[in-house]
Amino acid sequence: MACFLKSTTLLILLLWQSARLEAAPPLVEAARQQIGITTRYDPSYVLLDYPNGDVAPQTGVCTDVVVRAFREAFAVDLQKAIHEDMRAHFASYPQRWGLAGPDPHIDHRRVPNQATWFARQGWEKEPTPNPADYAPGDLVTWDLNGQGLLHIGILSDRRSPAGHLLVLHNIGRGTAEEDLLFHYTILQHFRPPQLVAKPPVPSGQTPTPP
DSSP states (O other): OHHHHHHHHHHHHHHHHHHHHSOOOHHHHHHHTTTTTOOOOOOOOOOOOSSSOOOOTTOOOHHHHHHHHHHHHHOOOHHHHHHHHHHHOGGGSOOOSOOSSOOTTTGGGSHHHHHHHHHHTTOEEOOOSOGGGOOTTOEEEEESSSSSOEEEEEEEEEEOTTSOEEEEEESSSSEEEESOTTTSEEEEEEOOOOOOOOOOOOTTOOOOOO
């Protein structure tokens, strides 16, 4: 019996170590790296550089978590991608801000525009109440109050005690990893393709913008 218990304990430890060593998806890891850096929430309109513009890393909103994660993980600049698509297909995007054309300083920082761009890439999946239908690296949008207060986050590879994937997001206190998936009304569910991770930058060199 003692040998059996020791073998079982060893097997559990090996499985636990294996799970810990399994790398998180690049998008998840890139979002997680923002925890402790982005510590504030600020939706203010800011004049940004273009392309690769960003507000101060200490602040931002939920969409900035996504923008920064895509840049870090895949060298995909959502500011540029969304702006160029809106210039070509402005009528296909929400018209709720009364603008006559795209604005590269703010468009990519709005949840409806990000969601529209993801849908136009063919990434949309049917939202369901089943936790098994969601995967790490998926993107989800929510209606927080039933009146159109929108939010977006990246699903983590870690789970809550109930078995739900945690969410990497900024809902008002900076970037955090929290149990949020089924706390609010899910509007949209997106699954990006297996994008190629950005290669590491050799020591002493600076990254080349995409």
